[in-house]
Every structure is written in C-alpha cells, then in structure tokens.
Amino acid sequence: MRKGYVDGPFGQIHYCEAGEGPALLLAHQSPVCGRQFERAMPHLSRLGIRAVAIDTPGFGNSDVPAEPPTIAEYAGMFPAVLDGLGLTAAHILGHHTGAAIACSFAAANPLRVQSLILNGPPLMSEQDLEPFRDLKFEAPTVHADGSHLQERWDVRVQYSAGWTDKEAMHRRLVDQLWAGDTLWYGHRAAFSYQMEPDFMALSGRVLILTNTGDDIYHLAQKARQLRPDFDFAELPGGTHDIVDEQPEAWSETVASFVHGANKSSRSKESA
Secondary structure (H helix, E strand, C coil): CEEEEEEECCEEEEEEEECCCCEEEEECCCCCCHHHHCCCHHHHHHCCCEEEEECCCCCCCCCCCCCCCCHHHHCCHHHHHHHHCCCCCEEEEEECHHHHHHHHHHHHCHHHEEEEEEECCCCCCHHHHHHHCCCCCCCCCCCCCCHHHHHHHHHHHHCCCCCCCHHHHHHHHHHHHHHHHHCCHHHHHHCCCCCHHHHHHCCCCEEEEEECCCCCHHHHHHHHHHCCCCEEEEECCCCCCHHHHCHHHHHHHHHHHHHHHHHHHHHHHHC
C-alpha cells in the first residue's frame, strides 16, 4: 500500500494506492473515508487493478473545506488526483455519496472517465430529498463517562439492519469520529444533490452495482430501469458496509467490469 497527497480545491487530498494495471479511483460513502476499501484493495491488486482510494475533502487525512461543499464542488477532487498521478483518464467507482460525486464528475468530464461504477447510487427524486435537505449529522457531544461512544455505536447499528461484521462496524464508527465536527458535510451535499439529470447525461461504459441488503437497494433498481443500457450487477445480502463484508466477491465483480471496459476501449482505439 502506497500513500500520498495531491493539491486540490480545498487543500491537500490524501489517497492510498495498491496494485498495477488499469487505474481505478475509489470514492467512499459518507461519513467515512478511503479506508472503506482497505479490505478490497489486496484483492483488486491481485486481479490486476491499480486501486486508488481517495479521502474525500474533510474526511480521513484530507484537508477540511472551510464551508460545506456541494457534490459538484467535491467532484473537483478527481481532476486533482488524476493530474497528481499523471493520468489523463481513469476508471472511477463511487459508493453512495461517492457515487453521487463520481456521477457529477463523469457527466461533466466524460473524456477523463474510462468507465464508471455507481455502487449504490443515491438517485433520489425531489420528493425523496425534501425531508433530508436541512438535516445536520452533527458530531456527538462528548460526555465524561464516554457514553457518547455508545450512543454513536447504537445509532450506526440502528441504520445497519442485518449487520454481522463487528470489525467493520467498529472501523466505520472510528472513521465517523475521525471526521469530527464536520462529518455532516458529505450527507448535506448528497441530500442536496438532484442526481437524475447528471445520471441521464452519462455516456460510455457504466456499471450499476448494488447488494440486496443495501438500505438504498431500491434506488439501484430505479437506476436500472432508467438506464437499461447500463451494465448491472448485484451481490446477495450485506449492508452499506458491503465492501468490508464481501471484499473478494465485490472486488471480482468490479475488476471484471473494469477489465472488460478497458478491453472494449482498446478495441475501439485500434479499429
């Protein structure tokens, strides 16, 4: 695993990478960080993928924006990472909030995206978004007895129906606490973003990836109906921690699509 930083629109952006082969940029869900992909990266590497996990600005080791960004503003992290790694284009995968950021970037910059994987796309309508627009996922108030840690654990368990992996639950809770007082920035951006126009504008090879236990599984089905021309894959069970829970199966699905898209792109160039 190699770590590095590039300069981005909100300061330094931290990333980790592993493997050789087609470059795949990985954008995490909120409010965690690029460590979401650490269990999968050895498998991606073994399968011939150069995996680059990005800490979205304000999460992990990336600098915190002075104000809460929009999804389109978060998307500025991709050209910064691409340029910093000397890449003209790459394959891009985003999960939940990361899928929104990846979709926004791909719609505006199709020449820099070799293929796109939307893992659990938050394709919410205006009506779906309305209850969430003013939500603020605040950092917990710290109590002298440490009970705030139990409170955060209980909240995460509540929103992870069917969870089984206590190590994954612990890792992602630590990531949330690491994000601190601005952990709500990512959710605010996601719940203020109308994804459908950008989604419908996408071109090229796109995979809609989901798992049947995802809390927004129904939105992946909606995406499939809206764009039947896109590839579609689903894994059984799991939760929004599917990358932790099924890293090998998840990586095999992702790597197969990336290699297929890469082969298709080379065939078109030689034709």
